[in-house]
Amino acid sequence: MKSPDYGKVTEEVKTALAEIIGAKDIISGEGTENYEHDETLKAVPCPPEVVVKPDNTASVSGIMKLASQYKIPVTPRGSGTGLSGGAIPIHGGIVLSLERMNRIREIDTANFVCVAEAGAVLNDLHQAVLDKGLYYPLYPGEMTASIGGNVATNAGGMRAVKYGVTRHFVLGLEAVLPTGEVVHTGGKFVKCSTAYDLTQLIAGSEGTLAVITSVILRLISQPGSREILFVPFRTLQDAVRTVPEILKEKILPVGIEFLEKDILDATEKFTGKEIPLSGYPAYLMIMVEADDQDQFLSIADRIGKVCLRMGAVDIFVPGSERAKRNLLEAREKFYPALRQLGMLEMADVVVPRSCVADFVEGGKAIATKHGLVMHASGHAGDGNVHFHLNAEDTEANAIKAKECLADIFKMGVSLGGSISGEHGLGCAKMEYLPLAADKAKMELMKRIKRAFDPFNIMNPGKVLTSD
Amino acid sequence: MKSPDYGKVTEEVKTALAEIIGAKDIISGEGTENYEHDETLKAVPCPPEVVVKPDNTASVSGIMKLASQYKIPVTPRGSGTGLSGGAIPIHGGIVLSLERMNRIREIDTANFVCVAEAGAVLNDLHQAVLDKGLYYPLYPGEMTASIGGNVATNAGGMRAVKYGVTRHFVLGLEAVLPTGEVVHTGGKFVKCSTAYDLTQLIAGSEGTLAVITSVILRLISQPGSREILFVPFRTLQDAVRTVPEILKEKILPVGIEFLEKDILDATEKFTGKEIPLSGYPAYLMIMVEADDQDQFLSIADRIGKVCLRMGAVDIFVPGSERAKRNLLEAREKFYPALRQLGMLEMADVVVPRSCVADFVEGGKAIATKHGLVMHASGHAGDGNVHFHLNAEDTEANAIKAKECLADIFKMGVSLGGSISGEHGLGCAKMEYLPLAADKAKMELMKRIKRAFDPFNIMNPGKVLTSD
Numbered sequence: 001m002k003s004p005d006y007g008k009v010t011e012e013v014k015t016a017l018a019e020i021i022g023a024k025d026i027i028s029g030e031g032t033e034n035y036e037h038d039e040t041l042k043a044v045p046c047p048p049e050v051v052v053k054p055d056n057t058a059s060v061s062g063i064m065k066l067a068s069q070y071k072i073p074v075t076p077r078g079s080g081t082g083l084s085g086g087a088i089p090i091h092g093g094i095v096l097s098l099e100r101m102n103r104i105r106e107i108d109t110a111n112f113v114c115v116a117e118a119g120a121v122l123n124d125l126h127q128a129v130l131d132k133g134l135y136y137p138l139y140p141g142e143m144t145a146s147i148g149g150n151v152a153t154n155a156g157g158m159r160a161v162k163y164g165v166t167r168h169f170v171l172g173l174e175a176v177l178p179t180g181e182v183v184h185t186g187g188k189f190v191k192c193s194t195a196y197d198l199t200q201l202i203a204g205s206e207g208t209l210a211v212i213t214s215v216i217l218r219l220i221s222q223p224g225s226r227e228i229l230f231v232p233f234r235t236l237q238d239a240v241r242t243v244p245e246i247l248k249e250k251i252l253p254v255g256i257e258f259l260e261k262d263i264l265d266a267t268e269k270f271t272g273k274e275i276p277l278s279g280y281p282a283y284l285m286i287m288v289e290a291d292d293q294d295q296f297l298s299i300a301d302r303i304g305k306v307c308l309r310m311g312a313v314d315i316f317v318p319g320s321e322r323a324k325r326n327l328l329e330a331r332e333k334f335y336p337a338l339r340q341l342g343m344l345e346m347a348d349v350v351v352p353r354s355c356v357a358d359f360v361e362g363g364k365a366i367a368t369k370h371g372l373v374m375h376a377s378g379h380a381g382d383g384n385v386h387f388h389l390n391a392e393d394t395e396a397n398a399i400k401a402k403e404c405l406a407d408i409f410k411m412g413v414s415l416g417g418s419i420s421g422e423h424g425l426g427c428a429k430m431e432y433l434p435l436a437a438d439k440a441k442m443e444l445m446k447r448i449k450r451a452f453d454p455f456n457i458m459n460p461g462k463v464l465t466s467d
Numbered sequence: 468m469k470s471p472d473y474g475k476v477t478e479e480v481k482t483a484l485a486e487i488i489g490a491k492d493i494i495s496g497e498g499t500e501n502y503e504h505d506e507t508l509k510a511v512p513c514p515p516e517v518v519v520k521p522d523n524t525a526s527v528s529g530i531m532k533l534a535s536q537y538k539i540p541v542t543p544r545g546s547g548t549g550l551s552g553g554a555i556p557i558h559g560g561i562v563l564s565l566e567r568m569n570r571i572r573e574i575d576t577a578n579f580v581c582v583a584e585a586g587a588v589l590n591d592l593h594q595a596v597l598d599k600g601l602y603y604p605l606y607p608g609e610m611t612a613s614i615g616g617n618v619a620t621n622a623g624g625m626r627a628v629k630y631g632v633t634r635h636f637v638l639g640l641e642a643v644l645p646t647g648e649v650v651h652t653g654g655k656f657v658k659c660s661t662a663y664d665l666t667q668l669i670a671g672s673e674g675t676l677a678v679i680t681s682v683i684l685r686l687i688s689q690p691g692s693r694e695i696l697f698v699p700f701r702t703l704q705d706a707v708r709t710v711p712e713i714l715k716e717k718i719l720p721v722g723i724e725f726l727e728k729d730i731l732d733a734t735e736k737f738t739g740k741e742i743p744l745s746g747y748p749a750y751l752m753i754m755v756e757a758d759d760q761d762q763f764l765s766i767a768d769r770i771g772k773v774c775l776r777m778g779a780v781d782i783f784v785p786g787s788e789r790a791k792r793n794l795l796e797a798r799e800k801f802y803p804a805l806r807q808l809g810m811l812e813m814a815d816v817v818v819p820r821s822c823v824a825d826f827v828e829g830g831k832a833i834a835t836k837h838g839l840v841m842h843a844s845g846h847a848g849d850g851n852v853h854f855h856l857n858a859e860d861t862e863a864n865a866i867k868a869k870e871c872l873a874d875i876f877k878m879g880v881s882l883g884g885s886i887s888g889e890h891g892l893g894c895a896k897m898e899y900l901p902l903a904a905d906k907a908k909m910e911l912m913k914r915i916k917r918a919f920d921p922f923n924i925m926n927p928g929k930v931l932t933s934d
Contacts, residue, residue: 108819108821109711110708110711110819110820110821111711111819111820111821111850112711112714113819133715153660154659154660154664155660156658156660160657160658164657165657165658167664167667168635177907177911181907181911182907183905183907183908183911184908185908187817187819187883187884187885188819188850188883189817189818189819189820189849189850189851189884189885189888190627190631190632190849191623191627191632191817191846191849191850191851191888191889192621192671192817192885192887192888193620193621193622193623193671193887193888193889193890193891193892194817194885194886194887194892194900194903194904195892195900195904195912195930195931196668196671196672196676196912196915196930197621197634197667197668197670197671198908198911198912200634200664200667200668201663201664201667201668201915203664204659204660204663204664205663209663221714221715221716221717221719222717223717224717241577244576244577244578244579247579247688248600248688249688250688250689250690250691250758252688291717350654350656350658350659350661351656352575352577352578352580352654352655352656353577353578353656354575354577354578379658382656382657382658383578383655383656383658384656384658416654416655417654417656418654418656418659418661419661420659420660420661421656421658421659421660422658422660423660424660425660425661425662433661433662436661437661437662438650440644440648440649440650441650441651441652441665444644444648444650444665444918444919445662445663445665447918447919448663448668448915448918450918451911451914451915451917451918452911452914463662463663464662
């Protein structure tokens with residue numbers, strides 16, 4: 001995979017790096033193994049030639065200037081919790097870890113804004129903001145992730161129905177271009193019609209256009225307490241058709257998840273904890289926010305009526321904090337539960353939410369045709385479907401799984417969807433992008449990449465092929 | 468201003484255009500005068516060589532291919548209601564009017580999505596969506612604007628506190644590249660982490676990157692009725708400081724406007740209608756949505772308490788629909804009222820909302836220094852300040868006004884703001900962009916422009932200079 005055109009991290013380069021950030025924040029040889037991978041299923045680890053841990057934006061700029069000079073590939077890295085290999089240094093070179101740039105620079109309570117360095121851990125950011133009486137509502141599931149990584153992948157999560165995804169909370173960025181210039185985009189404002197929106201272009205570009213060093217985030221006032229309704233249906237179609245009906249009731253749930261029997265059974269077995277009302281084919285898990293118990297009861301009553309009208313079998317409202325936590329934990333245990341069954345591939349297609357049931361049914365049929373089993377769960381409220389291909393872990397099955405994945409992606413795109421709803425493409429899903437983007441769009445994106453990165457050193461081999 | 472390098476619309480070109488869209492939808496000579504201008508204050512009209520009115524995307528593609536071949540500049544145009552000259556054909560060439568592409572292609576009630584052609588008029592779109600029981604909440608003020616123009620300028624308006632701006636409702640686009648290829652971006656989903664966000668890059672680019680032919684818009688369920696609180700304060704600082712305190716109360720107003728005595732006096736004089744509680748130095752006009760009268764009274768009570776705690780003199784809640792309409796109409800009459808005083812320049816800076824009072828005070832001082840009078844009003848909830856420079860309309864004053872504008876922009880940027888919050892730069896404000904974007908950012912944006920538009924034929928002379 002290594003391109004012969006790239007420069008190597010020679011002793012000369014290491015000396016120059018040490019001059020920029022100091023020798024103690026450079027790792028080469030032993031210790032680099034922690035930077036060979038992220039949390040992507042079955043991705044091949046790749047050793048970096050050197051890991052650098054700058055402490056400030058000027059150092060990042062210096063590193064990028066040096067990398068430009070020597071044409072050395074640079075892989076930016078937050079906490080390394082990504083699921084599509086965005087932080088794997090597939091061409092070796094420099095891993096630029098932002099772990100030390102983890103300060104919350106400012107929480108501005110007049111403008112409801114937080115300015116955080118890219119390496120700030122989501123958990124810390126949440127807490128710091130809460131301490132000032134404000135709130136950052138995005139919850140992509142992994143609270144040890146860095147905010148820079150969240151922005152780079154445009155992380156989503158379970159609260160998108162009400163709050164959208166990470167990019168909707170990014171008002172501005174400080175970023176270092178591949179050639180070393182520091183750019184500031186956006187600001188402490190929601191409205192802006194001043195030239196091109198570089199903020200939203202760099203957000204979601206998975207470190208291929210620039211190194212994000214700091215983000216300006218929009219905050220909200222603290223929402224009410226979060227409550228859950230757990231609603232069994234006789235078919236997934238019934239469950240999916242209920243979603244727009246709930247939204248038409250002037251109720252805006254935080255999120256609406258769908259769950260199927262096979263996954264709940266696997267999870268019950270994995271955790272040893274019973275899930276209430278189990279045994280039905282499909283469920284909605286509806287999360288709402290309410291200022292007080294009265295408001296919640298009124299919302300629950302209205303949602304319950306809609307669900308029953310649309311064919312729900314029953315409505316379960318956990319009566320205690322413990323019961324609520326158990327339900328949420330069951331949802332969060334899907335991945336390890338399914339992983340135990342021999343997981344070959346996982347993906348997170350997004351389709352128009354009305355197509356979720358068609359997508360799941362179609363995907364299962366495709367998997368069966370390939371001799372595999374597909375399990376699906378995900379975000380019924382926003383059409384983001386997580387699916388897993390399970391079978392015994394053999395080389396033959398691995399090949400089948402790749403082919404099956406391509407077929408499922410094709411179907412998702414034909415339903416009006418796209419390859420990834422929240423994980424990003426990284427190197428793990430990059431090859432499938434042409435299924436969702438025709439030649440004109442691919443070429444345009446490559447020209448945009450070159451407009452940022454003339455030497456193709458910025459996280460090369462991610463998102464777009466570099467031919 | 469005409470570049471000698473551009474091709475001319477010769478008879479040969481006209482014949483080729485007629486082959487693409489038919490002779491009856493081409494205007495040259497008489498009738499083109501309606502396409503020489505938009506609604507920008509004091510912009511110099513420029514005649515196009517030809518106006519074409521395609522009816523479908525394939526025709527737009529054909530026109531752009533032809534324009535590429537002959538290197539003819541193309542100015543896309545919606546309803547021509549822009550305020551910064553984005554639709555003025557400053558290099559002559561082709562005006563590509565989207566007025567006939569005004570269909571609502573689809574209203575999808577399961578996915579809460581509307582697909583509208585770029586020329587669809589905002590008023591029609593609002594009504595069509597309402598007829599299906601859904602709602603498009605953006606209200607930039609000019610309901611005869613086209614949705615394509617709204618997207619191209621990222622139009623804002625008075626509801627940004629709750630709903631954000633146009634780009635926040637754009638899920639996807641159909642657009643024609645300057646070289647004629649049709650690209651589709653985004654889709655009927657909120658979540659997407661599949662390569663670069665071309666939707667948000669093209670949105671707000673004022674027709675300089677591509678011709679938007681159709682937009683996929685996010686819709687919401689119908690909100691409650693809209694009510695107003697009109698609150699006088701003893702100083703603008705007091706009014707501005709009240710805004711975050713309201714938002715901390717878990718109340719999300721649709722919008723919060725600020726108004727000053729000078730503008731209200733001019734408006735009263737202009738309309739001949741009395742404004743309630745007049746005579747105080749500054750006001751907040753707070754717009755909220757409520758499901759019923761009880762909910763509104765509760766919200767009004769909470770907002771009222773915050774305002775009084777922060778120094779409000781009184782709280783006025785219009786008791787009838789007529790009183791409510793009068794207040795809103797007064798707000799909408801600011802522009803003609805001030806225009807009567809001899810308006811030399813207008814602009815719509817955005818600053819962090821905590822800086823609105825400092826910006827207005829500073830701006831007035833700068834105007835006084837230049838021998839002019841500055842009046843300001845605007846969106847206290849989102850920091851978007853509209854200001855007008857008034858004085859007798861002489862050549863000497865026009866020069867002063869330009870200098871004054873630059874000084875005010877500089878101050879806005881120094882407060883953390885930007886040149887335009889919602890009108891765009893077009894050709895009217897383009898020259899000021901370097902005040903908000905340093906060399907690295909300017910050069911990056913120019914490279915992005917070239918990645919889309921290698922021949923610089925797509926609305927040249929707007930947003931960015933083309934050196």
